[in-house]
Amino acid sequence: MDETHLYNLTFIGAGNVATHLSQALSQHHCCIRQVFSRTEESARELAGRLHAAFTTRLDEIDAGSDLYIVSIKDSALNEVLPALTRRNPDALFVHTAGSVPMSIWNGLARRHGVIYPMQTFSKQRDVDFTTTPFFIEANSEEDTRLLMQLAQRLSEKVYEASSEQRKYLHISAVFACNFANHMYAVCHHLLSEHGLPFESMLPLIEETTRKIHYLTPEEAQTGPARRNDCNIMEDHLHMLESEPELAEIYRNISRNIRAYAEKTKKSNP
């Protein structure tokens, strides 16, 4: 069995991930036979782009595909998966969610796995899949290899990851992306309260991001907490007195920066 067995695909879902992923696979020698979505308009639109069939009914899902890729919201999985897997007991079934364990397929599909593209997808922007990391899991070595080969058609960065690891990928992404973005939001808030333009901060933010391409974040750390500059930290906490939630965040993160700096010092005396 080789990669050509994954030639015929059906997509379950027509949202952001399904749209970007199905189009990319279609451009890389995969035949998308059908798109399923509960929303007829979405199903028709995506199927049109892919020159594929579409359906809104679970009992009309194509029974002849080799691989079924499920990209629907987590809360719909329980309803869709049993009906889907009944359609083709021999096929390979995968979902694309960071936070959903592979075990969701247990008892439903003999061959199953996960293809998790770790990127933030939005309708307005094209996705550069060549640099998007894909995390692969399957319940057999053979299907793991098949899915890795499939992902490698799109991306240079394909990794194997267990469900447990994927959970940690997800929480790590919350810190590095969602929480980092909130630091920008706090910055935006403080600047606009004092008549200062947020765009003035962009060069510094860009340089901060560039640095971690050649230093670890611990090595790249600068600022009053890293230097243990207590005078400036006290001034800053004083400035945040009217916003106790921000003062609390300032205190907690500064304390944690100190703890990381001490840890690094100990391991590199």
Added chain:
Amino acid sequence: MDETHLYNLTFIGAGNVATHLSQALSQHHCCIRQVFSRTEESARELAGRLHAAFTTRLDEIDAGSDLYIVSIKDSALNEVLPALTRRNPDALFVHTAGSVPMSIWNGLARRHGVIYPMQTFSKQRDVDFTTTPFFIEANSEEDTRLLMQLAQRLSEKVYEASSEQRKYLHISAVFACNFANHMYAVCHHLLSEHGLPFESMLPLIEETTRKIHYLTPEEAQTGPARRNDCNIMEDHLHMLESEPELAEIYRNISRNIRAYAEKTKKSNP
């Protein structure tokens, strides 16, 4: 009086900021006459690059410059400034520190101000001054204009900012850069604990940074806290049980993301 009055400069300090800034000004039709530094090696090296004189003695500082730019660590200012300003009562004196108020010059120099280039400087990397924001303050309109014209030789982004505003620029930069970088450090820590490569996170971090070039950080916010996905947030807090400081940071930032989302909803009903 016009910009040519700032042709002759003396630099006080030979650290990262002084090195990058003096070289850039020297390339933009300024004559750096002299470099002062307590460390003879630093003074000689920078002066050599600038084809300038150098001294390590306060009483040998050039008395004929039009502008003196002070880039030394905050703790050395009290000692250096009185001796410096005595050398040339008619000149313009500025410092380059984000956190030091302009009032530090009061009683010392008739004409004074601040040129604050807001960027992270490191010896290993060249600085792109054309996109670096400069924040200018002076104690007269005339000198404000002079300093703005000088900064505009280097940068497209020159702003006026009071000492009070500069304090808020600095604390904002702590959030957007130092604290955002710590979110990367936490991410790095969680990933390496589970055998996952940090480099896999870089495309997502880059996209997070790119997004705030065309959306406000509040508009760009995604993730479980923004969606108020309580199940995932509870799972995550459970995963962080063995690291209570991280759980605390997770809780505080998530709560603050919710608060910002509610605020945005109220102002755009």
